[in-house]
Amino acid sequence: MSSELIMLAAGDAEVGLAPGNGGRVAGLRVGGVELLRQGERFGCFPMVPWCGRVRDGRFRDGGSVRQMPLNAPPHAIHGTTREAAWRVASHGATEAVLTYDLVDPWPYPGRVTQAFxxxxxxxxxTMSVEAYDSSFPAQIGWHPWFNRNLDGGGADADADADVRIDFTPAWQEERGADHLPTGNRxxxxxxxxxxxxxxxxxxxxTLTWPERLELKVASREEWVVVYDEQAEAVCVEPQTGPPNGLNTHPRLVTPIDPLEATTTWSWRRL
Structure with a gap:
């Protein structure tokens, strides 16, 4: 796994991208302050060609049942690309494009493109999934790990400076004991x-670090997973369907109809 970063910079914002480590955003610094949890598993990674868990790692495509590796037993989680090496298609001062060709264990040829x-x-x-010849169901999502505290966390961190999460959803997917939506809202x-x-x-x-920074996560998609059960970070994950969506809300990608989604993070000082 390559640790080489490509860097983007605009004003006092800096982004590090890690093509060799899942095509993830390895870091986002604003005014010298790191907003994303650091570590090879963290930052912000793309979830593709599915988001969250797939029940028992299985999904149906027409008359075929496909089996994915159970990397979060008893389920498969977060797609097949977050530990893969992506190719740098272009890289400028403020923009970059990465691509990844879908390969085994995903059973369908296709290409994923990320633009930053x-x-x-x-x-x-922005992320898109293209099918070369065979159509297939797919999802797109992002899994950012935002630092809970911008002063580094730990025992000495001021809990009053922890991030606050504000949003007004229309509903919550009822979560079963297996962490998958039951289908009830x-x-x-x-x-x-x-x-x-x-x-x-x-x-x-909206994520607010009191007296420091406000960051808004926005997307035209209607699904978001919020995870704040860890002490170090919180996750706000826009995606094109719910967990297990390959089975419950399949979106078919065809050679003439790719799947594309966009999310924007915007921030301001407080």
């Missing part, structure tokens, strides 16, 4: 969360 655009006060991530419940929410007017979640 940085401005002094925003980062836009319930009124949103208070956290802590490892849950999927519906926002039919588009994802709109």
């Amino acid at each position: 655009t940085l401005t002094p006060d925003s980062l836009t991530l 319930v009124d949103p419940e208070p956290g802590p969360w490892d849950d999927c929410f519906g926002m039919p007017d588009g994802v709109d979640v």
